[in-house]
Amino acid sequence: MILLRRLLGDVLRRQRQRQGRTLREVSSSARVSLGYLSEVERGQKEASSELLSAICDALDVRMSELMREVSDELALAELAESAAATDPVLAPVRPMLNAVSVSGVPPERVTIKAPEAVGVAAA
Numbered sequence: 001m002i003l004l005r006r007l008l009g010d011v012l013r014r015q016r017q018r019q020g021r022t023l024r025e026v027s028s029s030a031r032v033s034l035g036y037l038s039e040v041e042r043g044q045k046e047a048s049s050e051l052l053s054a055i056c057d058a059l060d061v062r063m064s065e066l067m068r069e070v071s072d073e074l075a076l077a078e079l080a081e082s083a084a085a086t087d088p089v090l091a092p093v094r095p096m097l098n099a100v101s102v103s104g105v106p107p108e109r110v111t112i113k114a115p116e117a118v119g120v121a122a123a
Contacts, residue, residue, distance in 0.1 A: 005044075007043075008052075009042055010043070011073060012041050037055070
């Protein structure tokens with residue numbers, strides 16, 4: 001399941017890190033506690049629109065830019081989730097070993113190789 005608060009937190013953290021700023025700097029500028037901002041960045045707390053506005057102001061980022069990046073991340077996550085649900089399942093296949101006669105061949109000339117793994121897509 002895709003959690004919007006996690007995606008939002010990831011984008012906020014990347015924005016902050018791109019600027020080389022610390023949690024302390026941004027929390028002070030946004031007038032929000034360091035612990036709460038940390039929880040928002042880790043996707044543990046839902047940020048209100050007022051809080052997001054204050055954080056965006058502190059980062060000097062438009063909220064529309066932030067939300068566009070979150071939207072792009074959400075679209076990618078949905079595609080990945082959808083692809084994972086429709087990918088064919090690879091089932092292991094037990095290789096068939098046939099008896100081979102090596103009579104008359106010197107033992108030092110006989111090489112036995114292990115079969116390679118084979119995957120079969122289930123229909």
